[in-house]
Amino acid sequence: MKKIPILIVDDRKENLLTLENLLDQPELELVRAESGNEALAKVFDYEFALILMDVQMPVMDGYETAELMRGSTRSKSIPIIFVTAARMDREHMFKGYDSGAVDYLFKPLEPHILRSKVNVFLELHRQRQQLEEKTRELDAKILELEVLQKELEEKNVKLEVLSSLDGLTGLFNRRYFDDNLKKEWKQAMRTGASLSLLIIDIDHFKNFNDHYGHLEGDDCLRKVAQALYEALLRPIDIVARYGGEEFTAILPNTDLDGAVLVAKRMMKNVAELNVPHPASPVAGRVTVSIGATTMVPSMEQRATSLLDYADKALYEAKETGRNALRVRLAV
Secondary structure (H helix, E strand, C coil): CCCEEEEEECCCHHHHHHHHHHCCCCCEEEEEECCHHHHHHHCCCCCCCEEEEECCCCCCCHHHHHHHHHCCCCCCCCCEEEEECCCCCHHHHHHHHHHCEEEEEECCCCHHHHHHHHHHHHHHHHHHHHHHHHHHHHHHHHHHHHHHHHHHHHHHHHHHHHHCECCCCCCECHHHHHHHHHHHHHHHHHHCCCEEEEEEEECCHHHHHHHHCHHHHHHHHHHHHHHHHHCCCCCCCEEEEEECCEEEEEEECCCHHHHHHHHHHHHHHHHHHCCECCCCCCCCECCEEEEEEEECCCCCCCCHHHHHHHHHHHHHHHHCCCCCEEECCCC
């Protein structure tokens, strides 16, 4: 067990020896200082539980030494008991307390009184150490909880991101699309900006699956999804998998001409994939049909109106032979 250090300060060796004999306990480490200056140096080497200091010393007396100790952040909280041979008047007693003393002992020392007073401060020291240890443990627990909280927040962010993505293509999923459409609709309504929507359908995808099987079909969906994503040039635009072989794109602050440009880029990107599709009556490779629409949102309309118009435009693209782009103006 680590010993508890106590500093004893007296300019006379016989007085130091007396204190050492009276406080001879296995748990204590008694450190000597024969002057005020030496005592000030010792407090930087030890974390004392208590200081027993003679008042009357040459060069620097106990009062001045105590005042200097109180001025240091390292030693200001160490309790100091003055040990003096003289019975003091009230003025000198108060001077001692003002300089930082917590108690007095008078020579000749009464062993029982000395040990009783020392034991009181030793117990306070033990309690303070226990409190400091508990505080360190609590701080460690708080730090651990903060780390766990941060990890949990990061995992929640990842889960939130994952919950918004389509597991097959990596694009946003239908739930995210629905939420984003409502958000962008409200934003456009506030600013009076145009909001465009595209619905994209892979032509004759059922035939592709029947011909190649579902594994090749999934690979085709991933390639088309990437081609659609790369057609978007702004971070505010999103493309999502709407379901099956259908995809949607939300284009904020975009008029119909801008929507048509994005749709044409998408069709070009998909065509350049050159994914064979011998079961398609449209072309020998995978193609898409796109329906586009643009609106300036108002209180009289709903966000789903965009979907209705874009869906009608997509229907026209399919009816006119597929591998086509059609637009439907809002009325």
